[in-house]
Amino acid sequence: MAKSLIGIDLGGTTTKMAFLTHEGEITQKWNIPTDISDDGAHIVPNIIKSLKETISKSGYTTNSFIGIGMGTPGAVDIENGTVINAFNLNWTKTQHVRDQTQSALGLPFVLENDANVAALGEFWKGAGEKDTDVIFVTLGTGVGGGVIAGGHLLHGVNGGAGEIGHVCVQPNGYLCTCGKRGCLERYASATGIVQVAKDMTADFTGHSRLKELFDNQEDVTSKMVVYLADNGDILASRIVDKVAFYLGLALANSANLLNPANIIIGGGVSAAGNTLLQPTTRYFQENTFPAVRDSTRLKMAQLGNDAGAIGAASLALRFE
Incomplete structure (x- = not known):
């Protein structure tokens, strides 16, 4: 056996x-x-x-x-x-x-x-569908990534390949724990989404349940932001759109370089599903060149934890 x-x-x-x-x-x-x-x-x-x-x-x-x-x-x-x-x-x-x-x-x-x-895991038994070229991005407390090219996991010369969380999406943006500024991790992780939400709320003058939560000094989580966006909160929707822009841009740049069959989005934040996937896909398509746009698909991970x-x-x- x-x-x-x-x-x-x-x-x-x-x-x-x-x-x-x-x-x-x-x-x-x-x-x-x-x-x-x-x-x-x-x-x-x-x-x-x-x-x-x-x-x-x-x-x-x-x-x-x-x-x-x-x-x-x-x-x-x-x-x-x-x-x-x-x-x-x-x-x-x-x-x-x-x-x-x-x-x-x-x-x-x-x-x-x-x-x-x-x-x-996703490449072998999940959303990768046995394609030999796959990018995986995990949105959790941080943002991690893995790249499989020609059926092999890429490591790079110092083990740093696939660090999509440290692609710069906003020059001179938020300071990252890695020491540089504007990393995707600071915008599309669970903590990053809350930071984006805080800053956008400060400039928002309209009516919003999310703004009320911040004004009352309540603990706001990325889940709450997504939930409110799902339920028509205009501020929360703008925040999710902003996060999707940064994520779509980073994924587009990665795809332009590697042209994978699939980009798989996993991690806790990916529970947002279509609320995040739809705008991310739109920004991804805006920032990819035609050959990549026609062949690379964005998908949600299937294996969860x-x-x-x-x-x-x-x-x-x-x-x-």
């Missing part, structure tokens, strides 16, 4: 884990809280403990598996299986994730960037 795969999607609050068949069907999935205390020292030991327990409880042995793939935030060194500067995990020093996990479980292990594994674990598991196929 073909051996199974293990996929891990490490996030700032939750670590998602799954056992998958050789073909990429999830047979079991679970998650554990990500404990970022003590400079993230408990993260890997907790993953190892949970895997050991679940493997034995499920009647498997380590021999049942080909290997383990894992996606993580931060700067990943694939060759050495290490990660550094994963600030939302409190990992500021180099973490030897592969060596720790491999020696504890006796299974081959491969580490990859979290946006890249989500891209691989499972994309990362599925894509991570696909990495383990290399150990066959």
Whole structure:
């Protein structure tokens, strides 16, 4: 019988884990809280403990598996299986994730960037439809991306390929955590949308429920902005349109360069669905040249929260 795969999607609050068949069907999935205390020292030991327990409880042995793939935030060194500067995990020093996990479980292990594994998941089992050229963009707390060209994930010379969140969409715009200004991440992430909303509300003089919320110092979220836009709030609609403009522009520039078959939009903000997709598609088409406009499609991701674990598991196929 073909051996199974293990996929891990490490996030700032939750670590998602799954056992998958050789073909990429999830047979079991679970998650554990990500404990970022003590400079993230408990993260890997907790993953190892949970895997050991679940493997034995499920009647498997380590021999049942080909290997383990894992996606993580931060700067990943694939060759050495290490990660550094994963600030939302409190990992500021180099973490030897592969060596720790491999020696504890006796299974081959491969580490990859979290946006890249989500891209691989959608490419393998989701909206990618097995096209060999796909761009994946994830809109969450930040904005991440992954590029698959000719069936291969692009890494670039220093692992920085596919960082669509740091495409400049507004010269001298908002300051980004990366140190430069005007990054897409500062406009199209969950936090970015709220920032755009704040600034546009300050200049708005008409009647708007969203303006009332800000005036009453209530906590406004990107979900609320989208909900109000859906329900005809004129200010909220303008904000979503502005965000869609920035997103459409960044995706158009990426598509003009790479001409993928599909650009797949995932992450929490993508729950906005057509409210965001329709205007984004319009701005995308305005900013692409004809050959790309005719061949590249924008689509919503299909795998939701499972994309990362599925894509991570696909990495383990290399150990066959």
